[in-house]
Amino acid sequence: MMLNINDLQARVEEKAILKGINLQINPGEVHAIMGPNGSGKSSLASVLAGRESYEVTGGSVTFDGKDLLDMSPEVRAREGLFLAFQYPVEIPGVSNMQFLKAAVTEHRAHKGLPPFTPKEFLAFVKEKQQLVQFDSQLMNRSLNEGFSGGEKKRNEILQLAMLEPKLSILDETDSGLDIDALRIVSEGVNKLRSKDNAFLIITHYQRLLDYIVPDFVHVLYNGRIVRSGTRELALELEEKGYDWLKEEMHLQEPVQ
Amino acid sequence: MTNTLTSPIIAQLPGVFEQHLSDRKQAEPASLLTQRDEAFKTFMLKGFPAYRTEEWKYTNVAPFLQEAFSFDTTTTVANTTVEELLKAAIPAGLDAYTLVCVNGKFQKELSQVPAEADVQITTVSAAIEAGAYAPHFNTEYDYKHTFEDLNTALFEEGMMIVVKKGASVDKPMHIIHLYHHSSPLFAQTRQLWVVEEGAQAQIIETLVDPASNNAVLFNNNVTEIVTEATANLQHYQLQTALHHVRIVHQTRVHQHEDSVYSHFAFIMSSAAFTRNNIDIVHVGEHIETNLYGFYLASEQQLIDNHTAVHHAKPNCNSNELYKGVLLDKAVGVFNGKIFVHQDAQKTNAFQQNNNMILSEGAMVYTKPQLEIYADDVKCSHGTTIGQVSEEALFYLKSRGIGEAAARNMLVHAFAYDVTAQITVPAIRKYIEQIADEYLDTFANN
Ligand SMILES: Nc1ncnc2c1ncn2[C@@H]1O[C@H](COP(=O)(O)OP(=O)(O)O)[C@@H](O)[C@H]1O
Numbered sequence: 001m002m003l004n005i006n007d008l009q010a011r012v013e014e015k016a017i018l019k020g021i022n023l024q025i026n027p028g029e030v031h032a033i034m035g036p037n038g039s040g041k042s043s044l045a046s047v048l049a050g051r052e053s054y055e056v057t058g059g060s061v062t063f064d065g066k067d068l069l070d071m072s073p074e075v076r077a078r079e080g081l082f083l084a085f086q087y088p089v090e091i092p093g094v095s096n097m098q099f100l101k102a103a104v105t106e107h108r109a110h111k112g113l114p115p116f117t118p119k120e121f122l123a124f125v126k127e128k129q130q131l132v133q134f135d136s137q138l139m140n141r142s143l144n145e146g147f148s149g150g151e152k153k154r155n156e157i158l159q160l161a162m163l164e165p166k167l168s169i170l171d172e173t174d175s176g177l178d179i180d181a182l183r184i185v186s187e188g189v190n191k192l193r194s195k196d197n198a199f200l201i202i203t204h205y206q207r208l209l210d211y212i213v214p215d216f217v218h219v220l221y222n223g224r225i226v227r228s229g230t231r232e233l234a235l236e237l238e239e240k241g242y243d244w245l246k247e248e249m250h251l252q253e254p255v256q
Numbered sequence: 257m258t259n260t261l262t263s264p265i266i267a268q269l270p271g272v273f274e275q276h277l278s279d280r281k282q283a284e285p286a287s288l289l290t291q292r293d294e295a296f297k298t299f300m301l302k303g304f305p306a307y308r309t310e311e312w313k314y315t316n317v318a319p320f321l322q323e324a325f326s327f328d329t330t331t332t333v334a335n336t337t338v339e340e341l342l343k344a345a346i347p348a349g350l351d352a353y354t355l356v357c358v359n360g361k362f363q364k365e366l367s368q369v370p371a372e373a374d375v376q377i378t379t380v381s382a383a384i385e386a387g388a389y390a391p392h393f394n395t396e397y398d399y400k401h402t403f404e405d406l407n408t409a410l411f412e413e414g415m416m417i418v419v420k421k422g423a424s425v426d427k428p429m430h431i432i433h434l435y436h437h438s439s440p441l442f443a444q445t446r447q448l449w450v451v452e453e454g455a456q457a458q459i460i461e462t463l464v465d466p467a468s469n470n471a472v473l474f475n476n477n478v479t480e481i482v483t484e485a486t487a488n489l490q491h492y493q494l495q496t497a498l499h500h501v502r503i504v505h506q507t508r509v510h511q512h513e514d515s516v517y518s519h520f521a522f523i524m525s526s527a528a529f530t531r532n533n534i535d536i537v538h539v540g541e542h543i544e545t546n547l548y549g550f551y552l553a554s555e556q557q558l559i560d561n562h563t564a565v566h567h568a569k570p571n572c573n574s575n576e577l578y579k580g581v582l583l584d585k586a587v588g589v590f591n592g593k594i595f596v597h598q599d600a601q602k603t604n605a606f607q608q609n610n611n612m613i614l615s616e617g618a619m620v621y622t623k624p625q626l627e628i629y630a631d632d633v634k635c636s637h638g639t640t641i642g643q644v645s646e647e648a649l650f651y652l653k654s655r656g657i658g659e660a661a662a663r664n665m666l667v668h669a670f671a672y673d674v675t676a677q678i679t680v681p682a683i684r685k686y687i688e689q690i691a692d693e694y695l696d697t698f699a700n701n
């Protein structure tokens with residue numbers, strides 16, 4: 001098993017957000033997490049990536065057998081966990097190229113590999129750039145500064161391609177993408193899929209799942225996974241919306 | 257309330273000055289001797305600046321003036337030692353002329369100077385004697401800082417640089433101010449630079465006081481600069497001195513019509529105390545002034561930058577950007593004055609001071625001070641004090657970049673607006689490298 005989330009509970013600013021998540025992901029699998037806004041999808045991604053504002057109050061997470069929650073965010077990344085941000089951060093003054101170089105160098109050092117020579121690095125960037133059709137003009141610009149929504153998301157997938165993670169978490173990568181960009185990004189992701197890596201795709205809409213076909217679909221609601229199934233579950237949600245879920249949940253859980 | 261600064265130097269000074277004056281009776285023009293005498297009287301009347309007074313509100317200079325200082329700058333130092341030290345002071349890959357001063361005196365035989373047709377280097381006293389440049393010496397505008405008076409009274413021969421009319425100096429001139437002393441030294445150094453009509457030059461300054469001197473250096477420097485019509489001067493101050501160095505540097509610039517003066521202050525030293533005063537006076541129209549600064553302060557350092565731009569004529573622009581990063585228990589002070597006089601219509605004056613505080617114990621006092629007496633002007637100012645963005649830090653870390661490296665990147669990014677203005681690539685590289693080393697030292701402490 002690659003990722004084993006066991007009864008994970010977390011809070012932010014005294015507010016309980018994740019209320020006992022269970023999820024297992026094996027190499028080669030693609031899982032999708034769907035759910036209404038505010039249900040805790042990004043929070044789950046943040047806790048897995050190690051965002052410090054979240055406090056884990058219970059449960060455990062192992063990643064390739066190691067205690068994930070014990071690692072700093074940078075070590076999680078070097079161990080092969082990647083989060084494509086819902087809202088990529090703009091960092092004026094740090095060039096995209098310089099940033100990618102630093103990240104790749106750290107990953108290589110972690111694997112005991114020497115840094116790329118400038119020439120090797122350029123060739124590597126070029127290859128990955130083509131995968132997501134990333135505009136090379138953006139490489140020398142400040143990281144994400146003034147990028148359009150679509151450019152930011154492509155930049156996330158470019159980073160994903162360059163860092164070659166074991167587990168990639170895509171947090172609403174489809175939001176803000178037009179249909180062409182969605183297709184390019186999805187094709188990029190599909191090319192990166194292998195029997196050794198896994199994907200956790202967070203999305204609000206089923207649209208993305210037409211392109212990146214998941215093995216499993218989970219529905220997150222109010223900090224818990226309330227339903228798991230196969231692709232059909234996503235189609236069902238698309239058809240019925242989330243309201244029926246809410247009603248069903250209220251019947252089970254008395255309103256406080 | 258009396259608020260006077262006590263220092264053993266005060267009692268010492270009359271004797272020092274008398275000796276100084278009698279040593280110079282034969283050699284110096286009477287006009288200079290008179291100015292020295294007047295300046296000394298003024299200084300004795302005012303004394304060292306007292307803490308909490310208007311211009312020294314957050315900067316107490318007293319603790320830095322308590323040693324038994326010597327005022328004797330005469331020295332004999334082996335040329336081989338000097339050459340070693342110089343090598344270390346020159347940024348890698350910098351192709352520049354080197355002008356070497358030891359204890360404030362220009363050393364021609366150690367220097368590589370530009371062609372005499374382009375640049376003339378003499379002493380301040382010789383220049384005053386010759387008469388032509390005398391009016392540029394010891395000029396007053398608004399008011400004088402008391403350290404300036406002390407400097408006028410006590411400086412040795414001083415260094416005069418004239419960039420000749422129309423000359424465009426092919427390489428930057430790097431002035432290396434080297435100090436050699438074995439007891440605490442109070443050095444009054446003086447420079448007078450004139451960039452004549454249409455001339456262009458880049459001047460870089462570095463102060464070197466090696467640890468082997470093993471004693472405090474208090475350097476009270478005054479640099480007076482004139483940019484004549486259409487001249488263009490870039491002035492880089494690379495302040496990288498060691499802990500035992502204390503600095504009061506006064507830069508006073510008179511700009512004539514259509515001239516450009518750009519000042520770059522990079523303060524990345526371990527010097528315990530730094531006070532930089534820059535006063536710019538516009539004496540013509542269509543002038544451009546650029547003031548860029550970047551300071552990094554750690555441990556218990558005190559770094560104080562005071563700048564003043566006097567817009568006295570119409571149609572001039574000034575642009576100021578100072579950025580600082582404060583670590584440990586360091587204190588930063590920024591005071592930026594912009595005076596727009598009644599005549600100075602169509603002035604554009606911008607000022608920004610941004611600070612990043614990386615430690616809980618660090619502090620910064622920042623104050624923009626605009627006085628505008630003309631009505632058709634564009635002026636703006638802003639100050640910020642902030643921390644490293646946690647969002648940005650997490651983003652970098654989530655890509656495998658370690659905490660310290662991520663912080664370094666964000667500090668470089670913060671400084672970027674300033675470092676991007678550097679037009680000499682070797683200097684830019686040097687600044688970025690020194691900043692890296694500085695932050696690494698901080699991260700490893
Ligand atoms: N920093 C925060 N402080 C307080 N509440 C937060 C914070 N971050 C997220 N939340 C809350 O946590 C809940 C889950 O948010 P989020 O994980 O972003 O949901 P989703 O991604 O499913 O839309 C929401 O109710 C949101 O308001």
Ligand SMILES: [Mg+2]
Binds near residue numbers: 043
């Ligand atoms: Mg979300």
